Amino acid sequence: MTVPPPRVVYDCNIFVQSLINFNGPAGRCFQKAKDGRVLLIASPYVLGEVREIYQKTPAKYGITGEQADELARAIASFATIVADVPDLFHHPYDADDSHYVNLALKADARIIVSRDRHLLMLADGTRAEGKDFQSRFPTLRILDPVQLLRELELLTPSGKSP
Amino acid sequence: MEMEQRILSEIPVVLRLSKDAEAKLSERADASGQPLADYISTLVESVVGTPRTLAEISGPVHHRFLASGTTDEELSGELEKAKHDMRAERRGRQAS
Numbered sequence: 001m002t003v004p005p006p007r008v009v010y011d012c013n014i015f016v017q018s019l020i021n022f023n024g025p026a027g028r029c030f031q032k033a034k035d036g037r038v039l040l041i042a043s044p045y046v047l048g049e050v051r052e053i054y055q056k057t058p059a060k061y062g063i064t065g066e067q068a069d070e071l072a073r074a075i076a077s078f079a080t081i082v083a084d085v086p087d088l089f090h091h092p093y094d095a096d097d098s099h100y101v102n103l104a105l106k107a108d109a110r111i112i113v114s115r116d117r118h119l120l121m122l123a124d125g126t127r128a129e130g131k132d133f134q135s136r137f138p139t140l141r142i143l144d145p146v147q148l149l150r151e152l153e154l155l156t157p158s159g160k161s162p
Numbered sequence: 163m164e165m166e167q168r169i170l171s172e173i174p175v176v177l178r179l180s181k182d183a184e185a186k187l188s189e190r191a192d193a194s195g196q197p198l199a200d201y202i203s204t205l206v207e208s209v210v211g212t213p214r215t216l217a218e219i220s221g222p223v224h225h226r227f228l229a230s231g232t233t234d235e236e237l238s239g240e241l242e243k244a245k246h247d248m249r250a251e252r253r254g255r256q257a258s
Contacts, residue, residue, distance in 0.1 A: 013241040022216040024234040056244035074213035115238045
């Protein structure tokens, strides 16, 4: 019996980091989604952030608006795009991060992948906000890219697709 | 010389867009010199087509990253700052 790929939401910076350093963990997460090893969930909001963030990335990398646009289109070509995301959760420290949680809830995703400390703090059961989050949404986890890659390796120790 | 002819389907659809997205779409169609319907068709074709690889999209960006000596960890920090700056600017625009 084959295990269906986990449904995941990626923070916009996972995509941008994969563009700049495609050999790093974020780039490998991008490739896993493209290869169907995870079922990537995105939204117009997430794609909008991917398109917009290049204006604030360090000039030394020289990311252009065209590249950001093409990256967003590439994501849209293999992601499941979910619109009309309800406001169920409000992040206590960063309201803009709430959308990622709400998107995961709407799409029944079990994993959010991020390196954002505000999102990762929700995974920290020693913090009050982490305890509260985990009691409200026990099936939803926040992982960083390396943790996701490790989990995928455990699912398929031989390295083959599930 | 024989011209290659593509067979095109016509699909009537209704798009439900925010006012902001509609305005941006119209602006981009104008900038591309295409009628709106043709511009949207081009966008849809590009989404359902096979995307280029990350390496192809990245092009010189990846080389610049390697040349900068920045680590992946440092890059994460830079991008988190960029994201929060972008969001602060967006909130400013929405408030005004």
